Structure formats: C-alpha cells, structure tokens
Amino acid sequence: MTVPESFFQKTYDELLEEFKLNNFPAYGAEQVYAWVYKHFVFDMKSWTNVSKAVKAYLQERYSFDLPKVLWHGQSLDGTRKFLFGLNDGQSIETVLIPARDRFTLCVSSQVGCAIGCRFCHTGTMGFKRNLEASEVIGQLMAVTTMFNTKITNVVYMGQGEPLHNFENMKQATLILMAERGLALGQRKITLSTSGLVPQIERLSEFPPVNVAISLHAAHNNIRSELMPINKAYDLERLLQAIRGIPLKAHRFITYEYILIEGLNDRLEDANALIELLDKKNSKVNIIPFNEYPDSAFKRPSKEKTLWFQNLLNARGLVCTTRMTKGSDILAACGQLKSEAEKLNLWI
Ligand code: SF4
Structure with missing residues (x-):
C-alpha cells in the first residue's frame, strides 16, 4: 500500500x-x-x-495529518513553545509569540542544524535532516487549529538554517503566500540566514520575503569564533552577496546582532558595524544574548545594551533591541533544542 x-x-x-x-x-x-x-x-x-x-x-x-504536539509550555510573558513529533520519530520546536496586534510563529526548517553557531543551543544537536515543506506548514496548521489563532507573521528562525533547505522552504513559502489559501503577504514572512553565500546569491529564485542576516560581529575574527560559517564565507564575501539581493524600494535587510558581554559590545565593535553596513537599507536588531544551560557567553546589562543601540542610532544606523520573549521556557532566540520535556512543563 x-x-x-x-x-x-x-x-x-x-x-x-x-x-x-x-x-x-x-x-x-x-x-x-x-x-x-x-x-x-x-x-x-x-x-x-x-x-x-x-x-x-x-x-x-x-x-491531512499534522505533526503531533508532544509537549507545549507557556512562558510568563505569553510566549508558547511547542515540541512536535514527526512521522519518523524526530522532533522539532516551534514558538508562538503573541504581541498586541499580531501572532508571530517562529518555525523550524530542519531537525537540528549543521551550522554549529557557538551561541546557539540548536547548534549543539548537530544536523539530522531537512524538513519537508509539509512539515513546515504543519507547524503553522497545528498551532492555528490548537488555539484557533490566526498567525499573522512567520519567521524562519527556529531550528535549522533555512537556506540549507532551499527548495523545501521555497515550496513552503509559496504555500504560505497563496492568495487562495493562507495569503500571508511577503512582508509578513522573514527568512533568517547565518550567511550561506551561494544560496544568498540564488535569492532571486525565492519568493521576495524579508531577509534577516545573522551577523553578530563586524570583525572576521570574532564572527569566525561565534559562527564557523564565517571561515567559509567571510564578511567581505557575505556583504558582496547581500548587495546582490533584489530589494524593492524602501525595503531593508535586517542584521541580527546577538550582543554578548565583553565580546562584541565594545566601542570598536559599534564603529566597525557603522563602517560595514549601508545605512540606506540596513536595520540592526540587537538581541541581548539569551543564556541557556552551560552556555559559554554572558548577557550584557540593560544599560550596556542601550548604550550600544544609542551609539548606532546616533551615527545614522537604524537600530532596535528585540525584547526577549520566552526565556523562562528556553523559547527565546538560540535556545531551542528539542528537549523541552526536560523542563517538566507538560500540557
Ligand atoms: S543560530 Fe541558526 S544557523 Fe546557527 S546553529 Fe543555531 S539554528 Fe543553526
């Protein structure tokens, strides 16, 4: 059969x-x-x-089967994290982030991840496999039906490097955007990449969604320490590829910058960022490091984070700080690792 x-x-x-x-x-x-x-x-x-x-x-x-919810937990701030079981026994995590006028779903694109960023809990899992488009869409359909909630925004920032799974994520994006279906607008979907240059160079083949680059450092030595991918594609190659992304008028590239105490939060780091990025079409999104068990890095103080943000803004680089959501259930950026059951927060 x-x-x-x-x-x-x-x-x-x-x-x-x-x-x-x-x-x-x-x-x-x-x-x-x-x-x-x-x-x-x-x-x-x-x-x-x-x-x-x-x-x-x-x-x-x-x-019409959906991934099974094995576990879900709710953070004190309302963020919900889901552990989904897939048909082959693997599991992935998905995060629902409610805000005043929207529900953002952070979906996974792979089981595990091959990129191995040093600040990321998922990176410690290693790579297991790519998700099918149906497993990406399944995350949204399962959460929607469970809470009767209309998801307004989707970000590819869960487990995995979405551009490592280019074709399946492209297929999933076409399904998300279909007018006759979910009809999510291109500005409601954000693809976040660690900087896979060959796939960034192919972004003209991808539906025109928002692009976010995990930058995290403006010096090659620091970025290589945080993200091994920088040894293959350094900042110069990355920025060159980014300049080739077809951007419509008034669109930005978002640069995610995990701020880590004593590592990339110094005056020289801010100066290097200002030098590196094109002020016309760049936005920097600071994410104060979210600590997890045994993490090697520390979160900077609120004052330090604000100082760094103000410095960039004063020099003409648009910069915001992302509020941390869901860190009490390890649902914040870089904290996902498919082991939510250990938190003992069963449905
Ligand atoms: S930050 Fe993203 S690309 Fe880096 S290891 Fe984690 S999931 Fe992979």
Missing part, C-alpha cells in the same frame, strides 16, 4: 494543475484550498460545496 502524500506539501498552483489533469473543475481546487487554509477544516464530510468525486480522489491520495 502506498503511503498517502501530505496535502500540506501542495502549492495552490500544483493542486490546480492536478485538478485540470483529472478533469475536475478549477473552482474545485479553490474550494478545497479554502476549506483547508481559510477555514482550517480537514474533515471532508464538512466540505459541503465539494463534489463526491473530488473528495474520493483526494481521500485516496492525500493525508
């Missing part, structure tokens, strides 16, 4: 094409996509306007 394909793997255009090939009317694809992605109803018995023939066809070929 063949294993049914996940429906969450299909873009709208692919479904439409399949309907045409099978002589089903085009509006049928629209109806099905709307039931799934606008109404979040996966039980075909409730699809009142869809023909029996279409239902029978889909029933035979597709599964």
